[in-house]
Amino acid sequence: xxxxxxxxxxxxxxxxxxxxxxxxxxxxxxxxxxxxxxxxxxxxxxxxxxxxxxxxxxxxxxxxxxxxxxxxxxxxxxxxxxxxxxxxxxxxxxxxxxxxxxxxxxxxxxxxxxxxxxxxxxxxxxxxxxxxxxxxxxxxxxxxxxxxxxxxxxxxxxxxxxxxxxxxxxxxxxxxxxxxxxxxxxxxxxxxxxxxxxxxxxxxxxxxxxxxxxxxxxxxxxxxxxxxxxxxxxxxxxxx
Numbered sequence: 001x002x003x004x005x006x007x008x009x010x011x012x013x014x015x016x017x018x019x020x021x022x023x024x025x026x027x028x029x030x031x032x033x034x035x036x037x038x039x040x041x042x043x044x045x046x047x048x049x050x051x052x053x054x055x056x057x058x059x060x061x062x063x064x065x066x067x068x069x070x071x072x073x074x075x076x077x078x079x080x081x082x083x084x085x086x087x088x089x090x091x092x093x094x095x096x097x098x099x100x101x102x103x104x105x106x107x108x109x110x111x112x113x114x115x116x117x118x119x120x121x122x123x124x125x126x127x128x129x130x131x132x133x134x135x136x137x138x139x140x141x142x143x144x145x146x147x148x149x150x151x152x153x154x155x156x157x158x159x160x161x162x163x164x165x166x167x168x169x170x171x172x173x174x175x176x177x178x179x180x181x182x183x184x185x186x187x188x189x190x191x192x193x194x195x196x197x198x199x200x201x202x203x204x205x206x207x208x209x210x211x212x213x214x215x216x217x218x219x220x221x222x223x224x225x226x227x228x229x230x231x232x233x234x235x236x237x238x239x240x
Contacts, residue, residue, distance in 0.1 A: 003046075009093045010093065011214060013075055014103075015214055016070075016071055017067065020067060024062070024066050026059050026066070027056055028063075030051075031106065033045055033052060034052050034053075034211070034218075035225060039209075040235055042210050042211070043210075049099065049100055050101065052106065053103060053105050055106070058179055058180075060089075063105065074095075075093055076091065076094055077091050080170075084135070085132045085135050087132065088106045088187075090102055104189065106189045107189075108179060108187055108188075109174045109188050110179040110180075111185070113183065121176075122186055124173065125173055125190065126190055126192040132158075132170060135163075173188075185199075185204075193229070196228070196229065198228060206220055
């Protein structure tokens with residue numbers, strides 16, 4: 001399927017998400033490669049196959065309810081509270097492989113005050129997310145084929161653990177620190193970088209910028225955000 005068609009479908013999905021969440025006064029922002037794409041490309045990065053959005057953990061249930069209720073039938077909402085045991089929800093486009101395009105809705109969570117404890121907490125959240133996600137993950141989404149045997153082993157072991165137990169573990173971790181009271185936030189499902197634990201205002205203060213034909217929110221201080229994620233040379237195109 002042509003990349004142009006896939007991108008057009010993804011833009012339609014993004015437009016609907018923006019309209020629904022804005023109408024219901026629910027905060028959200030593009031994140032990760034989508035912020036980089038908005039700043040550097042004014043839209044999609046050519047080799048990107050997913051769209052990353054962050055929401056507040058406290059809004060996750062409301063976001064799920066509103067999007068499942070109001071999104072067009074051509075889009076499929078995959079809930080981590082029902083269909084998977086991931087730490088975040090995913091939206092796919094019917095007729096387009098999840099490998100070619102999907103949207104991940106990462107919940108922002110709070111963390112401890114000290115830098116050392118944040119580092120440990122971030123490692124724990126990353127480990128739990130990665131292990132839990134293995135149970136139902138599409139193996140074709142993995143870019144490194146040498147990981148396949150390890151993933152199969154984890155899948156087999158996880159099938160012995162009830163979904164309810166895994167979800168309870170994830171919920172206890174993501175709810176440990178109040179988002180409102182925390183000075184630093186991080187997405188559940190992070191890439192394992194210490195720099196992703198950023199000041200609350202860096203995550204939550206957003207502004208709308210051009211993304212292809214749409215106007216979508218990204219961090220207002222996008223330079224500091226992108227330096228934290230990708231380094232000082234983020235404007236130089238390269239595959240991460």
